[in-house]
Amino acid sequence: MTENTHIHRLLDQAFQGVDMTPDAQDLKEEVRANLMARADELETAGRSSSDAAREAVAELGDVRDLLGEQTDAVAPTRADSYAALQQRYRVKPRAGFVVRVVVWAIVAVVGITLGILGATGVLPLPLGPEIALFGFASSALGLLVGDALTQETTTNHPMPQRRAGGYALATFLAAYGLGFGGLVAFGALPMWGIVFAALGVIASIILFAFLGASQTNRQKAWTRQAQAREPENRFEREPEAAARFGIYTVGIWTLTFAAIAVLVFTVGWWWAPVAFAVGFALWMFVLARMLFAPEKKS
Template structure:
């Protein structure tokens, strides 16, 4: 392991007041520098030279730390010195080439799967129902991989999501897409009406998983984003400030959609499947009203 990078990073931070935000940024830089040194060494640079080059690429460390803002100097923040757009440019993270290639591949898989599935389900493509289901499964897998791979990447504002949690979002996306696909196949008459049960199970499972992941999500914002938000916003996101409110919304969402799909199933078996979209729209409207109520209702003590 190249230890020069850690010594040089400590030298760069010499004399800098190690506030919690500064410490977060230092550790974030350390991880990025280690990766950069590995790239330089792989291209043929000597370990010592690679460490120095990576450090040199940082530029002005005090500018990176934002020590011109109010937290470090006591100077009031202004849009000119502490603008969010300027901070985004300063901390910009470039997309990795491998990630771009993977997303393009997953997206193509999803598009091809959807196209073949729709053509097969509507009869334009002469295939039996098995391949149609497989096409939609392929499309759902592609969509899930796009979501999971994207969440697992570092961005300008967020640290990468842990692989297991990103995989959870990928699975939830797959279940939602596959469930909706079954609903479409039933709607066009390629499957019997009772197959709507598979659609309901997939979508309900996706909603439950999404609700759990959302309610248990921790803050992935980088230190500079948290600082900018604290400086710019007088009132933050209610779900972040009140985790119990976020948990209640997750429970309410599950209940709303369980009831909605129960109504859809009842309508399908009684008056016909063409009433199902109306029930789905009603469930979505109720969920949005609950969301608005929970986000913007008067706070306790106000």
């Protein structure tokens, strides 16, 4: 389906008169992605491209409500507690989303449970079905995460579907990698299976790091106003420090899983938790060192 160009014109009209601060620009791009997805749904249902665009923008409402700039809004004050603000701007989850969460959670739990029972020999399952069960469970977890991120919440605007899909893929890779690691640990899979486990987990860490580093603002105006009263941490004051921490994270965990693979093939899988613990401790040390480092002297 071709891109609905009417969305861009109507969105520009909707934002006329709005002070285009960085937060407003971020919100506009987030809204644009959601409107494009909604217009595609309406076109699939039989609307023309222009009608679909107008209906999608009409469903959006006044963008000033999203930005918290409407004149009759009550701005948060220091007397407002965060809990009170949450109650004031509360967004209830949609019924369809709740049903999907329950279904995918059941699939994940059943898949993991049967996979573990098969790996431990309680259920006489061949290796293929065991791998498939962990695959189903990992897919369910990925879908759950991706779907949750596309929902509007009390504090956040919905995430664009492509970016949410990236988080879903990263979750799938992490879960499937851990599943392969479990099969190796239980002896259901030969030692070479740890390579697939490491590849999945490392790929997920890299993808999570990329998505986190490139994430634009999703928080609603009232949340940003409430958080503005809180002291900033170093990563918020110094984006370059956050970027360095992301690079260090990838490096630490890549070396950790490489060490795990070497230990598994040389001295046995029971040494793998030791390497993981060392990697985790080093990662936490780097986090504490960077997050609570002394202030830079001007």
